[in-house]
Amino acid sequence: MSAAREPVLDVRNLRVRIGEADVVDGVDLSIAPGETLALVGESGCGKSLTALALIGLLPEAARRIDGEIRLSGERIDALPERVMNRIRGGRIGMIFQEPVASLDPLMSVGGQIAEALALEGPITPREARERAIAMLDHVGITKPELRVDQYPFELSGGMCQRVMIAMAMIRRPLLLVADEPTTALDVTIQAQILRLMADLRAETGAAVLLITHDMGVVAETAERIAVMYAGRVVETGRVADVFAAPRHPYTALLMRTIPRLEGARKVALPAIAGSVPDVASWPVGCRFAPRCPLATDRCRAEAPPLAPVGAPSQRAACWHTDRVSEIAA
Amino acid sequence: MASATSLARRIAPPRLWPFLAIAAILVVGAVLAPLIAPYDPNAQNLLGRLRAPGTEVRGVVYWLGSDELGRDLLSRLIHGARVSLTVAALSVVASGIVGTVLGMIAAWYRGIVGAIIMRLVDIVLSVPAILLAIITVAIMGPGLVNVVVVLAFTRWPRYARVAYGQTLGLASMPYVRLSRFMGGSTLWVLGRHVLPNIVGPIMVVATLEFGLMVLFEAGLSFLGLGVQPPTPSWGSILATGRNYVTTAWWIAVFPGLFLFLLVLTVNVLGDHVRDVVEGRR
Ligand SMILES: Nc1ncnc2c1ncn2[C@@H]1O[C@H](COP(=O)(O)OP(=O)(O)OP(=O)(O)O)[C@@H](O)[C@H]1O
Ligand code: SF4
Ligand SMILES: [Mg+2]
Numbered sequence: 001m002s003a004a005r006e007p008v009l010d011v012r013n014l015r016v017r018i019g020e021a022d023v024v025d026g027v028d029l030s031i032a033p034g035e036t037l038a039l040v041g042e043s044g045c046g047k048s049l050t051a052l053a054l055i056g057l058l059p060e061a062a063r064r065i066d067g068e069i070r071l072s073g074e075r076i077d078a079l080p081e082r083v084m085n086r087i088r089g090g091r092i093g094m095i096f097q098e099p100v101a102s103l104d105p106l107m108s109v110g111g112q113i114a115e116a117l118a119l120e121g122p123i124t125p126r127e128a129r130e131r132a133i134a135m136l137d138h139v140g141i142t143k144p145e146l147r148v149d150q151y152p153f154e155l156s157g158g159m160c161q162r163v164m165i166a167m168a169m170i171r172r173p174l175l176l177v178a179d180e181p182t183t184a185l186d187v188t189i190q191a192q193i194l195r196l197m198a199d200l201r202a203e204t205g206a207a208v209l210l211i212t213h214d215m216g217v218v219a220e221t222a223e224r225i226a227v228m229y230a231g232r233v234v235e236t237g238r239v240a241d242v243f244a245a246p247r248h249p250y251t252a253l254l255m256r257t258i259p260r261l262e263g264a265r266k267v268a269l270p271a272i273a274g275s276v277p278d279v280a281s282w283p284v285g286c287r288f289a290p291r292c293p294l295a296t297d298r299c300r301a302e303a304p305p306l307a308p309v310g311a312p313s314q315r316a317a318c319w320h321t322d323r324v325s326e327i328a329a
Numbered sequence: 330m331a332s333a334t335s336l337a338r339r340i341a342p343p344r345l346w347p348f349l350a351i352a353a354i355l356v357v358g359a360v361l362a363p364l365i366a367p368y369d370p371n372a373q374n375l376l377g378r379l380r381a382p383g384t385e386v387r388g389v390v391y392w393l394g395s396d397e398l399g400r401d402l403l404s405r406l407i408h409g410a411r412v413s414l415t416v417a418a419l420s421v422v423a424s425g426i427v428g429t430v431l432g433m434i435a436a437w438y439r440g441i442v443g444a445i446i447m448r449l450v451d452i453v454l455s456v457p458a459i460l461l462a463i464i465t466v467a468i469m470g471p472g473l474v475n476v477v478v479v480l481a482f483t484r485w486p487r488y489a490r491v492a493y494g495q496t497l498g499l500a501s502m503p504y505v506r507l508s509r510f511m512g513g514s515t516l517w518v519l520g521r522h523v524l525p526n527i528v529g530p531i532m533v534v535a536t537l538e539f540g541l542m543v544l545f546e547a548g549l550s551f552l553g554l555g556v557q558p559p560t561p562s563w564g565s566i567l568a569t570g571r572n573y574v575t576t577a578w579w580i581a582v583f584p585g586l587f588l589f590l591l592v593l594t595v596n597v598l599g600d601h602v603r604d605v606v607e608g609r610r
Contacts, residue, residue: 055510057506057510085510085511085512086512088510088511088512089507089510089511089512090511094507094510096503096507098503101502101503101504102503102504102507103504104504104505104508104521104522104525104526105526106525106526107521107522107525112504115508115511115513115521119508119511119512119513119517
């Protein structure tokens with residue numbers, strides 16, 4: 001493997017424990033430079049905790065009990081807080097779901113972007129302001145000289161998210177972690193924000209970890225996908241391969257939830273019956289068994305490993321990968 | 330500029346104008362006391378002792394009467410406003426700073442530091458403030474500076490509680506966490522993101538405390554533990570007046586009236602500050 005192809009992010013056997021339960025249970029992820037990996041799954045699957053564990057921001061209740069995390073080959077899972085603080089916002093940029101809550105209501109837009117710069121190193125207010133204006137312009141905010149002095153309440157949710165992206169990208173991170181960046185926004189704005197993220201990624205060559213529960217978003221923006229269910233990755237591979245022939249029933253069912261054009265109408269198909277069980281009641285065997293239409297006794301007794309199947313990029317954790325095509329609509 | 334007028338009306342609606350006027354008069358009077366007071370507040374005149382309001386003695390008009398040493402009551406009250414407002418303002422600022430800083434620290438670090446600070450808050454709050462003040466003055470001795478120190482010492486927990494609660498809430502806000510996790514030091518994050526966001530609620534406490542501080546200062550001076558003679562203070566004038574209520578009612582009544590007006594004004598304005606601050610959230 002040449003240095004250029006070294007993954008920006010490489011995660012091995014990540015485990016996060018809350019109380020007695022491993023809510024993230026041995027997750028492996030890897031993202032190449034310039035690539036977007038979509039981490040997908042229903043609510044409560046452990047997507048956010050996975051992302052937070054990577055950047056060392058787990059909530060108090062949660063602990064990372066295992067796992068190796070490498071950023072461009074360098075171990076970052078055992079660094080002191082002080083060093084992590086420099087990496088976050090520097091080599092790793094972060095965008096969260098709530099753009100409005102992510103901005104200080106009493107600080108001007110320019111002030112917040114300037115803060116990201118000031119935390120990097122000494123900078124004159126004038127220079128910070130100029131760079132903030134340039135960055136606002138870059139993320140598609142019109143009249144940046146005007147906006148730079150405005151406060152978050154004067155901006156729409158979409159604009160706030162653009163400001164967040166500006167804050168995250170101004171230091172040209174290697175990796176951008178975006179946890180449901182468009183969930184709080186309405187559909188047309190969603191598309192714009194995703195396009196902006198794609199443009200910035202192409203321009204800077206950053207790797208992106210995009211968390212979403214929307215398979216439509218995955219299809220449009222990601223090269224690779226990792227589907228999570230109940231704390232584990234159940235299927236992963238190139239988006240094109242996985243979408244062409246999913247090898248895990250959960251992936252197949254998730255794909256059926258993508259709204260499709262039927263005539264002139266966009267119809268959302270019903271979600272998967274049932275919901276992710278509570279951590280306390282995760283079954284011993286395959287965790288998807290209680291909701292899986294293909295489940296057999298073997299599934300309920302024995303947990304399937306994540307193993308290569310289908311296309312070369314593809315891996316799935318299911319005993320009956322050959323029968324998944326029965327579900328795919 | 331319709332929005333500017335509506336903002337002005339929200340910040341200072343017409344029903345508050347009389348109170349704003351009183352506040353302005355008191356503040357201007359206190360600041361410019363030497364220019365405004367008709368006479369030297371400490372000039373004694375043995376021929377003009379205990380004169381009723383409006384009396385004229387050798388060209389000196391006692392608009393609000395004179396005291397037992399023939400000093401002009403109006404002049405003393407104007408100079409007294411200085412003491413009242415200065416002590417109240419200084420002690421509000423001092424206790425506000427101490428309380429806010431300690432409250433923010435307690436909420437930020439929580440754990441043992443937070444526990445110690447907040448237990449201290451409970452303890453100080455559980456002792457009647459005036460009692461604590463009396464004990465402290467008794468130890469440190471009376472005087473304007475000591476009164477301020479005492480009031481700061483006894484009143485900071487009010488601010489600490491508010492600052493603590495507010496900071497606790499803000500600490501989990503994404504923008505505060507973000508700043509912290511991007512390498513903002515404690516001082517940086519507290520100063521740039523927390524403090525500006527808790528100033529409103531702190532101001533609410535401060536205005537209400539201001540009225541109380543005026544009363545506390547008066548109370549301490551009334552008891553002889555506050556500002557020392559001959560410096561005029563409403564509390565000490567009131568104390569003198571008590572000896573003459575039957576013969577010269579004005580000495581006690583006017584400082585009482587001034588105190589009442591000041592505290593009423595502060596409380597009305599304080600309520601309004603609270604409404605504005607809370608309405609904004
Ligand atoms: N601070 C916390 N304290 C206790 N449990 C938590 C905490 N955060 C998450 N959990 C639990 O961990 C599990 C995984 O949560 P996580 O937030 O990673 O899910 P998610 O896949 O991001 O879901 P969503 O789509 O709703 O964001 C859930 O069962 C959740 O209840
Ligand atoms: S292992 Fe069995 S239960 Fe689990 S997904 Fe595959 S078929 Fe369904
Ligand atoms: Mg989440």
